[in-house]
Amino acid sequence: MPQVLTIILGGGKGTRLYPLTKNRAKPAVPFGAKYRLVDIPISNSINAGFKNIYVLTQFNSASLHLHLANTYIFDSFTKGFVEILAAEQSFDQAGWYEGTADAVRKNMHHFKTQRPSHYLILSGDQLYRMDLADFFLKHIESGADATIAATPVSRDAAGGFGILELNSKGTVKGFLEKPEPGQNIEEMRIPDRLHPDTEMRKEGRDYLGSMGIYLFKADVMEKALDNALTDFGHEIIPGLIKKHKVQSYIYTGFWEDIGTIRNFYETNLSLAGIYPSFNFYDEAMPIYTHKRDLPASKFNFSSISQSLTADGCIITNANITNSIVGIRTFIESGANLDGAICMGADYYETPVERQENRESGIPDIGIGGKTMIKNAIIDKNARIGQGCRIGIDNIDRKEGDNGFYYVRDGIIVVPKNTIIPDGTVI
Template sequence: MRRRVDPGSNDVLSIILGGGKGSRLYPLTKDRAKPAVPFGGKYRLVDIPISNSINSDFKKIYILTQFNSASLHLHLSSTYLFDTFSRGFVEILAAEQTFDHSGWYEGTADAVRKNFQHFRTQNPSHYLILSGDQLYRMDLAEMYRRHLESGAQVTIAGTLVTREQATGLGVIRTDRRGFIDDFVEKPPLRQNIEYMRVHPDLLPSNHLQNERRVYLASMGIYFFNADALETALDNSFTDFGNEIIPQLISRGNVHAYIFGGFWEDIGTIRSFYDTSLNLASINPDFNFYDERMPIYTHRRDLPASKYNSSFMQQTLAADGCIITNANIQNSVIGVRMLIESGAELEGVVCMGADYYETPAERELNRQQGIPDIGIARGCRIRHAIIDKNARIGENCSIGYEREGYEDGDYGYYHVKDGIIVIAKNTVLPPESRI
């Protein structure tokens, strides 16, 4: 029988793992930390875990990162401003040299271990560990209550997946009480894991109905009792998923919280691209339009977007865009995006611009022979990601020159996971063919 408890949110410290170099999302991470990558037209990836934590009343939040953190710091400092009565904060803890350690973070567990001196000042009773590159909406307070009721030292959030999806995730098995008794990391299809199927009694009432989703995969979301986390990291292990969690499971007293809603890891270019375009579909898998649990981001006070005689189908457009006589389908258009007459976009993720160019700056562009920020007249673009402040010259063709694109760095553009990526601040000359 579960114990009923009254959790105190002020005793929970949230830690968001910002990742290392973000190589799987390169070149989007060339000039920014992975949590700062723009997403969904107006957000940043880090807004997802921060918003879930705030909506669950966990308002003491640290972001752990070590690469290209300037833009991330600017975003956080201008967005998450708590008053003195809330006792909340969102702060970055970048890798730093001390008398105890002088190197970079060597992994997720190592990043947490090296910051205990900062965490202990908050005197937390529990730690909430979150990833910085996932899309979901979860009542983390409910997970916290379930953790306390179970009496476990650690609770791991799990999502139901198919056998095919399980090949890229850590699969966990529980007993009928929900305690985890086995763990298999990224089992290949040839490996028999029928014994890992989730117990039917544990399926949540709101789980996504799919008879093939019978395995429970770790979401990389953990609740730790404070002393349990310090004990778990009293070693030289560097990674949570591959080392710390399997070790804890082998010792017992690790509980599972089964999450029945949408969850997606968006840590690769392919998953980032597919998940972004899904947001523009008629019935997207993730709902940004939930006012009860909103996703917060930087308030820009931009004007409404303006469309001049354009055709748009299954497309999201953020604030401050000016789109003229364009044909845009199945795309996401970021803030301040200027798209000129005759442009055609299909399956394109545009991240927008950081600023508007003045008439004087546009005239200077003419004199220097460079395009304005945005997408110029007559461009045809499909199956591509256009990063911020890119200058796409007139009559460029992107994604139409051949059927398949081999991964690599091609100067003006990159190809990753078969997706064409125009990096931030790229200047693409008129008439370019990609």
């Protein structure tokens, strides 16, 4: 019976998502009001019945480890696990992961003990819901040594992907990593008989971009990594195509690579739309996360439209539009949020702690009364005082580090645990 081992690549320092990755690994970044990014690939794998899962990371892994340990607990009958493998020193190796393939290679001794028949490689920072069981079935039916999941992309977008060239049977015969804007790749268009979506074709999405999702026969991947090559996309996949049968799996559903602050911000807010592209409300293929047993959120005389609110919030006399409100968020009277992502809090402050805040002259955790926030991300445990104006005024905001806040891709980011005094204008 086939035994699939899932390997989720947690990425490097996550510099493009900084400062959200200042104190946490990229897969641990909060998302969609109550989830973490890593919940997406783990849930896809579990829903397919693939419950032996390793998550590879090497930076700020404490928060990620705590989330996984508190969330993915299987009983003795399930015989599954979700474990984190952080970069480690040993007698054989002492360095950091130098790329996706290098990270997998350096943990191969852990993987082999599970005696898998196949390896499933997933990314830790993508939003999608794929039927990975069907992906595996199509791989078996094709008789391929490896299968690459790919989605149709336009020529303009092709520069951000590894582009697959197929024969008439869907077998990959060529692979070009991130073609230059002026480079001629006409011969790599999806064959007419294989293009799965008429609407995508009308939009000019005529090329297949690799999603960074791979399925390998175990012996094939182990042999492919028996070298010093460091990256799947640049090195391992092109080498495999020359020597093995590599099949394509064309995916036409929603898929988003959450790689930048702008992309993270827009993808989050899109979840609050009337008809979001990604549907969390799917009982057949749920997205799992930590069960916190928080109370229901309470709204006191508030106006909320096209927004998501997580559990445990208390919102009083506030106006919230097109926003995401995370767990345990307190929003005080007169506050106004428009296009804001509030990640919430890790704990509730007690009445005694709130009194101590008064005496110390610092705001409580949450959003203070009469504060206005627009086009901003407020990370966990931030203390935003009363009467603040964040992103409201037409002022020059310098990209980068501005002391107690950052501007990345035009989005204001208030880091975790930051204190914003009453009346502050950003």
